[in-house]
Amino acid sequence: MPVNKLDEFAPIFYPQSHAIIGASADVRKFSGRYLQTVLAFGFSGRLYPVNPQETEVLGLKSYPSVLDIPEPVDFATIVVPARAVPKVAAECLTKGVKGVQVLSAGFREVGPEGERLEKELGEIAAKGLRIIGPNCFGVYSPDGGITILPGANLPKDSGPVAFISQSGGYSIRMPRRGSGMGLRFSKVISYGNACDINECDLIEYLYQDPQTKIITGYIEGVKDGRRFFELLKEVCRTKPVILWKGGLTKAGARAVQSHTASLGGGEEIWDAVFRQTGAVRVSGLEELLDTTLAFLQLQPESRGKASVIGGGGGIGVAAADICERVGLSLEVFPTEVQKKLASIVPPSGASVRNPVDVASPVPPAPMLKAVLETIATEADVDILIVDELEMAARMLLPENEAEQAQVLTEGLAQVPVDIKAKSGKSVVMVMPVEAIGSDGIESERDRRRISEFYFQHKIPVFMTIERAAKALVNFISYHRRNATMSSPSRQSVEVMP
Amino acid sequence: MPVNKLDEFAPIFYPQSHAIIGASADVRKFSGRYLQTVLAFGFSGRLYPVNPQETEVLGLKSYPSVLDIPEPVDFATIVVPARAVPKVAAECLTKGVKGVQVLSAGFREVGPEGERLEKELGEIAAKGLRIIGPNCFGVYSPDGGITILPGANLPKDSGPVAFISQSGGYSIRMPRRGSGMGLRFSKVISYGNACDINECDLIEYLYQDPQTKIITGYIEGVKDGRRFFELLKEVCRTKPVILWKGGLTKAGARAVQSHTASLGGGEEIWDAVFRQTGAVRVSGLEELLDTTLAFLQLQPESRGKASVIGGGGGIGVAAADICERVGLSLEVFPTEVQKKLASIVPPSGASVRNPVDVASPVPPAPMLKAVLETIATEADVDILIVDELEMAARMLLPENEAEQAQVLTEGLAQVPVDIKAKSGKSVVMVMPVEAIGSDGIESERDRRRISEFYFQHKIPVFMTIERAAKALVNFISYHRRNATMSSPSRQSVEVMP
Numbered sequence: 001m002p003v004n005k006l007d008e009f010a011p012i013f014y015p016q017s018h019a020i021i022g023a024s025a026d027v028r029k030f031s032g033r034y035l036q037t038v039l040a041f042g043f044s045g046r047l048y049p050v051n052p053q054e055t056e057v058l059g060l061k062s063y064p065s066v067l068d069i070p071e072p073v074d075f076a077t078i079v080v081p082a083r084a085v086p087k088v089a090a091e092c093l094t095k096g097v098k099g100v101q102v103l104s105a106g107f108r109e110v111g112p113e114g115e116r117l118e119k120e121l122g123e124i125a126a127k128g129l130r131i132i133g134p135n136c137f138g139v140y141s142p143d144g145g146i147t148i149l150p151g152a153n154l155p156k157d158s159g160p161v162a163f164i165s166q167s168g169g170y171s172i173r174m175p176r177r178g179s180g181m182g183l184r185f186s187k188v189i190s191y192g193n194a195c196d197i198n199e200c201d202l203i204e205y206l207y208q209d210p211q212t213k214i215i216t217g218y219i220e221g222v223k224d225g226r227r228f229f230e231l232l233k234e235v236c237r238t239k240p241v242i243l244w245k246g247g248l249t250k251a252g253a254r255a256v257q258s259h260t261a262s263l264g265g266g267e268e269i270w271d272a273v274f275r276q277t278g279a280v281r282v283s284g285l286e287e288l289l290d291t292t293l294a295f296l297q298l299q300p301e302s303r304g305k306a307s308v309i310g311g312g313g314g315i316g317v318a319a320a321d322i323c324e325r326v327g328l329s330l331e332v333f334p335t336e337v338q339k340k341l342a343s344i345v346p347p348s349g350a351s352v353r354n355p356v357d358v359a360s361p362v363p364p365a366p367m368l369k370a371v372l373e374t375i376a377t378e379a380d381v382d383i384l385i386v387d388e389l390e391m392a393a394r395m396l397l398p399e400n401e402a403e404q405a406q407v408l409t410e411g412l413a414q415v416p417v418d419i420k421a422k423s424g425k426s427v428v429m430v431m432p433v434e435a436i437g438s439d440g441i442e443s444e445r446d447r448r449r450i451s452e453f454y455f456q457h458k459i460p461v462f463m464t465i466e467r468a469a470k471a472l473v474n475f476i477s478y479h480r481r482n483a484t485m486s487s488p489s490r491q492s493v494e495v496m497p
Numbered sequence: 498m499p500v501n502k503l504d505e506f507a508p509i510f511y512p513q514s515h516a517i518i519g520a521s522a523d524v525r526k527f528s529g530r531y532l533q534t535v536l537a538f539g540f541s542g543r544l545y546p547v548n549p550q551e552t553e554v555l556g557l558k559s560y561p562s563v564l565d566i567p568e569p570v571d572f573a574t575i576v577v578p579a580r581a582v583p584k585v586a587a588e589c590l591t592k593g594v595k596g597v598q599v600l601s602a603g604f605r606e607v608g609p610e611g612e613r614l615e616k617e618l619g620e621i622a623a624k625g626l627r628i629i630g631p632n633c634f635g636v637y638s639p640d641g642g643i644t645i646l647p648g649a650n651l652p653k654d655s656g657p658v659a660f661i662s663q664s665g666g667y668s669i670r671m672p673r674r675g676s677g678m679g680l681r682f683s684k685v686i687s688y689g690n691a692c693d694i695n696e697c698d699l700i701e702y703l704y705q706d707p708q709t710k711i712i713t714g715y716i717e718g719v720k721d722g723r724r725f726f727e728l729l730k731e732v733c734r735t736k737p738v739i740l741w742k743g744g745l746t747k748a749g750a751r752a753v754q755s756h757t758a759s760l761g762g763g764e765e766i767w768d769a770v771f772r773q774t775g776a777v778r779v780s781g782l783e784e785l786l787d788t789t790l791a792f793l794q795l796q797p798e799s800r801g802k803a804s805v806i807g808g809g810g811g812i813g814v815a816a817a818d819i820c821e822r823v824g825l826s827l828e829v830f831p832t833e834v835q836k837k838l839a840s841i842v843p844p845s846g847a848s849v850r851n852p853v854d855v856a857s858p859v860p861p862a863p864m865l866k867a868v869l870e871t872i873a874t875e876a877d878v879d880i881l882i883v884d885e886l887e888m889a890a891r892m893l894l895p896e897n898e899a900e901q902a903q904v905l906t907e908g909l910a911q912v913p914v915d916i917k918a919k920s921g922k923s924v925v926m927v928m929p930v931e932a933i934g935s936d937g938i939e940s941e942r943d944r945r946r947i948s949e950f951y952f953q954h955k956i957p958v959f960m961t962i963e964r965a966a967k968a969l970v971n972f973i974s975y976h977r978r979n980a981t982m983s984s985p986s987r988q989s990v991e992v993m994p
Binding site: 082104105106109110114135165166167168169170173176177179180181218220246247248249250251252254255256258259260283284285286310311312313314315316317318319320321322323324325330332347348349351352353355357359361364388433434435436437438439440441444445448449452464466 | 525579601602603606607611632662663664665666667670673674676677678715717743744745746747748749751752753755756757780781782783807808809810811812813814815816817818819820821822827829844845846848849850852854856858885930931932933934935936937938941942945946949961963
């Protein structure tokens with residue numbers, strides 16, 4: 001990888017001046033929404049609406065063309081109709097713009113005429129203008145002060161997760177939902193039809209980007225399979241790459257054709273890609289979010305012996321079924337650990353084999369502490385999964401007993417944090433949305449607050465044991481593979497010309 | 498089925514007088530929590546705490562023994578320690594109590610001594626006292642004014658769904674979460690170790706119960722396999738039975754041993770049970786809730802040709818992948834329907850083949866209406882799935898633009914309701930929780946309000962397209978099977994001695 005992508009892509013992710021070509025004041029149109037979004041998000045550089053029909057748009061002076069802007073422009077967003085895109089892109093090239101994002105749709109995905117337009121755009125790119133899109137929602141780069149459509153509300157602070165997406169919809173959903181789960185993003189790139197900058201360019205850039213520690217993506221097809229494969233093999237050794245491949249079924253592949261018209265490749269090809277490169281495979285947005293959360297918050301973990309601690313026998317049965325189905329190892333504790341646990345939990349209604357049932361969804365804090373401490377220090381376990389204990393008991397009790405709920409759960413939420421700090425073991429919480437109706441909104445507020453408290457302490461919170469188990473298996477498998485790869489005997493096999 | 502279970506079980510589900518044996522004022526104990534829960538829920542009959550150590554418990558006169566209560570008692574809840582249970586149960590028999598629920602744990606699930614106690618309890622039952630439990634959370638019967646532990650908050654109004662559960666934890670989670678999804682329950686029974694009343698007795702009762710239209714259950718093992726099989730075969734012809742069998746994996750079966758010590762039977766046996774009886778198989782709480790919602794809100798549907806309408810290409814690709822994987826049929830629309838749809842949606846960024854992409858997550862209401870109308874009336878489709886459109890656009894926009902969000906979504910939420918009313922087709926909504934952090938609580942409030950609006954119009958709302966598709970496949974398969982069974986040729990084969 002000789003090219004320094006960091007300098008090459010800097011004008012796109014950290015623009016000093018930004019022209020919006022096709023900006024309008026009508027916020028019902030994409031062209032209006034985009035400028036409004038940029039303004040609401042806040043951009044510290046210079047902003048130039050370009051629209052020959054207006055002299056001013058949303059309070060900013062408007063220029064007839066990018067060529068009329070008196071200062072240098074390093075980045076432009078193009079939101080004019082498809083047929084006008086090549087002309088304004090060529091003007092950008094003339095002006096000396098370094099990078100553009102084309103949000104407009106109506107290219108390859110609509111047929112021969114669009115294909116022609118896209119080819120023209122590719123030719124302009126070849127002359128020295130780097131292009132994101134067309135048919136995309138653009139770039140979110142919080143430290144660069146730019147956001148995707150309609151990402152006015154996305155966090156202003158950045159973080160170690162990058163997301164590349166061939167879907168505009170997921171390029172907004174991933175950071176929107178992720179931010180509520182404690183994820184923060186270095187860059188999100190909706191790259192659409194990829195007439196110039198494609199998945200490989202972006203992965204190369206993010207591999208070099210010191211801000212990015214985890215690369216994630218939604219991909220419908222790749223432009224250059226060989227390059228993609230070799231690149232993933234290299235990147236995955238040091239930065240995890242978590243990918244969701246859309247369109248692997250027949251119906252899905254058909255939908256890809258009308259979306260980005262990418263050539264997908266079948267299920268077998270992708271099986272091989274994941275197996276041979278070490279990229280982490282997920283199959284939906286929830287699994288992508290959950291797996292990323294595990295990578296973000298947990299210490300590397302290649303053994304993955306897990307224990308489940310819940311407050312109910314059925315909860316334990318379900319956890320055991322699910323962990324076995326997804327391949328997460330729940331070993332029965334040795335007799336001496338079971339005996340010690342039995343001396344802590346209530347004499348009846350509990351279970352101590354793994355899963356552990358502490359006999360109540362709201363155990364007293366000292367009891368839960370003793371149970372978790374025993375498992376963390378005496379059982380041969382790497383991960384403690386605290387499953388569906390009710391850290392805020394509000395939903396168990398009538399509204400007028402909020403005070404009592406507080407008494408019941410006094411000190412409970414703190415216990416997993418203390419155990420993690422003391423033992424150094426990974427602790428994971430499962431906290432489902434129990435109160436899902438309008439009348440449960442206050443319980444949900446409590447649940448979210450407690451979740452955020454855990455995120456701060458690097459304890460990931462998942463909605464269900466199934467989602468937790470899947471994320472953990474993805475996480476452990478990646479580290480297990482890398483541990484094997486870096487052992488000397490294995491490495492000599494892998495280092496090929 | 499000669500026995501009239503309705504009369505036999507009436508004292509349990511509609512008690513006139515209720516003794517709570519072991520009631521205490523200490524709400525940190527189960528014995529205290531139960532009485533408090535009953536009081537908070539509100540019981541219109543006579544309530545008698547029984548506790549030899551107290552003269553008054555939580556403001557009610559307390560009796561030393563059930564035999565000291567001066568009036569007749571038809572139902573009792575037993576919350577004394579396991580070793581004392583047979584004695585007080587025998588006293589209930591003497592007193593003429595008709596049914597009891599034993600919440601206490603410490604029986605078969607803890608070993609030989611508990612097994613002996615449970616056997617004793619079974620012998621008392623055989624003399625004429627019907628027993629629910631032991632090791633359970635009891636009965637929720639809103640029309641009978643009784644609730645399970647800790648179900649003080651559960652709805653006071655009843656509905657057509659019954660749930661039987663060998664897990665106490667799920668017996669509270671099912672109605673708690675279900676009530677937020679528009680489900681209402683006739684009865685919920687946590688029946689624990691089933692020393693007397695077992696899953697077959699309960700299913701027989703619910704089959705006869707005119708209030709119950711859908712029978713659901715979480716089951717770890719059955720007492721009498723042959724009876725269970727024959728009963729399901731009969732019941733499923735007229736009332737759907739939706740079952741989640743816990744403990745089908747090796748690890749799960751082990752967990753069942755420490756929970757209710759039921760004999761489970763392996764995966765192959767249960768495969769056969771589901772295949773041959775027509776019971777609907779689910780494998781977790783979410784799938785149970787979702788499937789029940791489909792049965793509750795949709796018209797019987799045995800063909801199940803579905804269409805998906807979303808606002809984004811990636812959303813459509815994911816929907817197509819998922820529907821194909823779970824077996825929900827998404828056929829490409831005929832050319833003339835595609836042409837008509839193409840004349841309605843925007844010229845670029847949309848797709849009209851099925852899934853349909855209306856090119857924006859917030860389409861204008863008249864456009865969405867024309868799209869849905871075209872599909873409902875001109876495509877050969879039974880079910881319209883409206884996938885992840887943002888009926889409340891609040892989360893798309895900054896806080897200070899709430900008004901604009903309202904303008905953008907003006908009339909949008911009403912469209913699916915109108916289409917359903919006009920076409921008679923099934924309409925299903927997918928509305929994920931987009932804003933999952935504390936700062937998104939107001940968006941979540943909007944989402945819940947809109948969901949409840951749909952429930953009222955018999956439009957089920959699911960959290961993800963995956964959950965929707967699974968629930969629909971379960972629902973359609975049941976009706977498809979029943980349609981085949983009731984065809985004359987098939988019936989003659991089925992009616993065997």
